[in-house]
Amino acid sequence: MNLPDTFENLIEAANQLDLYKKLIQQLNKDFLLANVDLDFHEEVLPTSLKLMLHETVYKLIQEKFSEYLNLLYIIDVSEKQVKALNGDDTLKLSEDVAFLILKREWQKVWFRNKYS
Secondary structure, eight states, X not given: OOOOSSHHHHHHHHHHTTOHHHHHHHHHHHHHHTTOOOOOOTTOOHHHHHHHHHHHHXXXXXXXXXXXXXXXXXXXXXXXXXXXXXXXXXXXXXXXXXXXXXXXXXXXXXXXXXXX
């Protein structure tokens, strides 16, 4: 499996395989497990999804760091990938982490679809 390298490519792949709703459901499931108050509507536009996810990750980093770490753990975002990001700019960091979250959730949805 080749993971998408941009948000647009990820959304395009999800739409091509008709898995966009499954991606949203997976996000909602994991955010609920992490006790993070974010629930996407299944018809959310990709631009809104990106913005809301970025904003939530930014707030978690700034205000609730332990919840942020818990979310990354529950979603199973690679610690190595997170550590490789530049942490100097929190806004950029939160955008990059939001994309890592989406990529990991996409992996889960893609594998479940392919092998079930």
